Amino acid sequence: MAKVKSLADLKRIKEEVQTKIKLRENSDRPEQVVQVKVAMATCGIASGAKETMNYIISELEHQAIDAVVTQTGCMGYCYAEPTIEVTLPGKEPVVFGHVDKTKAEEIIEKYVKRNELVDGIIPVNYKSI
Amino acid sequence: MPKIKLAEKTINIVKEICAKYDNNEGELINVLHNVQAKLGYLPAEVQELIAKELNSSVAKVYGVVTFYSFFTMTPMGEFPISICMGTACYVRGAEQVLDEFKRQLKLEIGKTTEDGKFSISCLRCVGACGLAPVVMVGEKVYGRVSPQQVRKIIAEYQDGCPSS
Amino acid sequence: MADYKMHIMVCGGSGCRASESDKLTQNLDTALQKNGLEEDVQVVTTGCFGFCEKGPVVKILPDNTFYTQVTPEDAEKIVEEHIIKGRQIKHLLYEDPNAKELIPDSKHMDFYKKQVRLALRNCGFINPENIDEYIARDGYAAIGKCLSEMTPEAVIEEIKESGLRGRGGGGFPTGLKWDITRKSEADQKYVVCNADEGDPGAFMDRSILEGDPHTIIEAMAICGYCIGADKGLVYIRAEYPLAIERLKIALDQAREYGLLGEDILGTGFNFDIELKYGAGAFVCGEETALIHSMEGLRGEPTFKPPFPSVSGYNEKPTNVNNVETFANIPVIINKGAGFFSQIGTGSSKGTKVFALAGKINNVGLIEVPMGTTLREVIFDIGGGIKDGKKFKAVQTGGPSGGCLTEAHLDTPIDFDNLIKVGSMMGSGGMIVMDEDDCMVAVAKFYLEFTLDESCGKCSPCRVGNKRLYEILDKITQGKGTKEDLDKLRLLGNVVKDTSLCGLGQTSPNPILSTLDNFYDEYLAHVEDSKCVAGQCKALMQYKIIPDACSGCTLCFRNCPVGAISGERKSPHFIDQSICIKCGVCYEKCKFDAIEIV
């Protein structure tokens, strides 16, 4: 193990290890970060929810967007699987259907980063899942 | 002056531990901890030896041994039973549990059964207050113990082998 | 580095570990491997979550699902249901004791809502055996800042400004203490961390050491820098094996990283830490006694002055602070004195950790801002009294503190307020009592503790506490007189006024406060031979109500001493001369046919 010889060394190590606990830090303050819930019931998994989730997690991390990506049970929109719910800080949750990799990319680029609306929103009246 | 008899192995253990602490009198408590961990208790002869090794007086060593409740001069049972008497355990009935152990084993606190199997002692808060009242047998922790469970706990060890 | 998508946080505190949380961790790992998820999900053993009542506790991130009383056998289900299928496991969720509903998310638990975690900031959050996780949480940034940007005087000034007061009980201003030690000239000085937590029912220091050992190491180094010491000593209870183990690991890691040892962070500052073990003596919480114990002597206190800051360990200037005090230091340095001092009350800044115990729903470890009321702590965070019973008293400050009543529930908790109402902060034990607790017996319990723990050096504590205990015992036996109550008060005051150290100076507090607040209960014992709470066995009898007794023989069969006689289907009878008042019959009776009189 390398010695920490200076303050700069310490900062470097901190940056290196920060990602290790990023997930924990974010989950401790979900309301301050982007929250994504992926419906992951049998129907979801069958239609590729797992791949979608993996993609979202790695993409958000890659782009250094603080987010919490969780899985949830069936949202009740089996016809539109994979479905995800996205909550931006201070905003109401929005549910998207048929989210494959391409769609996910679009959601991240447009909705998450620029707050522009994209197609595929499932208009519903529910509080949360 | 009566000669003090100790097994050679014991002498070596004690000397080694004292040497580890540079035979420094100021490390007496650390030395006692180590010796008790090895021998299980601190008999008079061992205290004499420690005093000699640390160039201290045996009265002083004994004064320290009798000051701290962690140190004991009587060998503990094969299965030492410790009942937590911390406040949390107390208010949740530790005393009744203790009484039951005493009654079942016909044993007083700090004593060991004739067969050397069990000894009873009280502890101050093991920090498992959420499980109060707590009983420890050796390293094993029993939580939320009721007096009715005491017989069962003892039975676990009666055959000489704890069912884990 | 594998990027984990989920973290399973398993409490590895002593309490949860006693309920096999380590086996649970193993099983979780196995189950993850079985499902090929070891790259996606990380199992983290953390320090205490605080929610000890329902241990072992498991928290799943990022969704903050909070599982309680999890057994090793539940591991597979957690992986298969929750991790893979995203379904919460209902029976492991925490049920709000009052609203009777399941709480899926720790963010919604009353227990956590009102807490502000500074000293406990990393407990339950990081793996205490991994220095990297500590560093990721700004660990060692504070010592870095001190060494590179601040003079020792500036650091002390910052601590002074923060208003931090010693959390071990005395409440002495920490910055001032450091300043005095700094100004004592000597060739060698010492930093001592008092980790000999001995209050029955208090375990905050243990939890910090188990959950976040590096914060203590860092804070001690900062203190060493400020006072001019290159040696630190942690005086730790030998009864805390897990804390010792974690601290040792942390020390090794810090040394390996060069954060302890010579030339720390290239600044020329040297500091290292050695462990010294306590051996079961409550009085060693008193700093002079602690120092004598570290020197290999009987842990007897000596008169102050000289204070340890002037002449302590090996007669060198020694700064003694307790664990929780140290745990606040990095926060103050990193976030600034202003951040810290805006929390709390006028005279007591920051937060305080309490160990909630007794007849309360949520037994555990909590941290709240100074100034939080007892009511908030007991009823909101603590979830109220167990089994719907009535709140009677809360004991704060351990054996040195007093019993407070309903009337004090809205008192904002801080150092001075508690003293004003006849108790004290102490190290933070908080024991809640309900209607079944006899206050005379409670006072006796505490006195028995002090009696056991008195070092015997000064006469008022050695003999005075014995006499106080004997009087209390007499009262609980129903043999007390009204004159005895006056004696308790008179003698208690003298013991307080004349004892050598804090132990004797506070030992009568449980008696004096119960006399003040529950005088009627004492009076009932001595005048009517009645124990209202039904706890003093000598003063009560179990009797069978013939009309209610169905003659089921259940009591009869369960009586351990054969004191109950009677025929099936006809009312039973308890022979009072044989009865040991164990209460088994009372508990067993299904017809409420046994009364306590």
Place this chain on the structure above:
Amino acid sequence: MEMINLTIDKKPVVVKEGTTILEAAAEIGIKVPTLCHMKLHDMGIENKPGGCRVCVVEVEGRRNLAPSCVTKVEEGMVISTSSIRALNARRTVTELILSDHPADCLTCAKSGECELQDLAQELGIREIHYKGEQSQYREDTSPAIIRDVNKCVMCRRCEMMCNEVQTVGVLSAVNRGFDAVVAPAFEMNLDHSVCTYCGQCVAVCPTAALTEVDHTGAVIRALSDPSKTVIVQTAPAVRAALGEEFNMEAGNLVTGKMVSALRQLGFDYIFDTDFAADLTIMEEGTELLNRLSKHLNGDKDVKLPILTSCCPAWVKFFEHQFPDMKEIPSTARSPQQMFGAIAKNYFTEKINVKREDLVVVSIMPCVAKKYESARDEFAHEGNPDVDYAITTRELASLIKLANIEFKSLPEEDFDQPLGESTGAGVIFGATGGVIEAAVRTAYEVYTGKGLEKVDFEELRGMEGIREATIDFDGLDLRIGIAHGLGNARKLLEDIRSGKSNFHAIEIMSCPGGCIGGGGQPYHHGDASVIRKRMEAIYREDANKTIRKSHENPYILKLYEEFLGEPMSEKAHHLLHTAYFDRSNKIES
């Protein structure tokens, strides 16, 4: 040094910085009662654990009462030593101590001398309000000291003496809380321990937790047995202190009255240990010169320094703690034992009494002498050379018992032949005295010249360790002196490590020498008493016509008639001894 202004009981006081409240109060004549505190001025001995809490006083502005013995004065302090609060606390604390103390004052060995009894009296305690369980320890009787731990008040004085002053390390506080007492390891009996019986614990104990074994009854029985001839010897330090027991000023020499009292008590012959001290000088001095000349001639087998061996506690001390050096001390027996041997072997012949019909009683300032007289090697077929050794205090109680009005007794002389002594024999009672006596004789023998001045001031004093060089006509004789076993230990460790370059060392176990012995009237913490006794000893020496041992005519006669010459075979047999290794052996 800075001066501090404060007010005690409304009186202004100015004292030096660092003064305690207790001392400051004393300066204006206010005596705050104490129990555990004890300070032996100019001996560097102080006991102030601040534990008894009897001396608490009220300091304005402080939350708690302050123990005056350890609280230092501060500028502007306002103190009340007798406010209701302080008085109530003081009385309550004393009552608490009494509540765990046997109330057998009327028959207690310490009655009349007990500091706790005095305190209770002073505070006017007539009732103990807080009664309860009392400690129950067994009594421990050794050849010299009785421990009655039930009377221990945890003042810690004995522990301090035993560990810090004497470094014997037999006593320690043991157990804790209500059970805490001072005791030997494992609460073993003293006679199983390394106790030297120096008796300094007895000398400082405020109560009767530590007292000497009482032999007065046995002495009375011997005196009343017509078949016995009972003779008595009195140690030099006794005459300088006995008067204190009869309310006489410390430092009064009561030699003549003491002789007179002993005669009234019925002793058949009143002899003097000083005579035997002179004899000791003849033997020890000769041994010193022998060893010295052999050493100077290059004999490597001869070890120097030579150490004195008069003090039985010191002998037992090195037998336990420095057994590897047991060849170094002089083999000469102590004066008490030389006297016993001469009495039972020579004097019996003179008066034609059988050995078993002669009872030798010694009056000693010492409790270790009881042990010494009981050592096996000092008995012949079970009959000891010295039958009973009683302390100065025990003699006083015998005198009181016999209704003797001590103060008005006439001065009488010792009997002969064993009652004649020189000034050299007298000064054995004070630290430095034995070596000074030895020097007076050795000088003249070694150089063949007469001393012009017999007073060696450089060997006297109260310093714990002293050294001096005496010019022996060209030979610089280097002398070391230690009193108090802790000081002795330092010199011994120097010898062991080869650092010592002394030719001769005198060691006495008790601070001040025998005048401060464990069997002397209680000093109650007043060290000036010991100094006054010392002055008395040197006064007695100065007043003697013969001041050198080798000029004692009866000594010369004894050699002529009986012993031959110093170190002769007979002398060796009767006047010398050997030492034993009493160290703890740990074996497998």
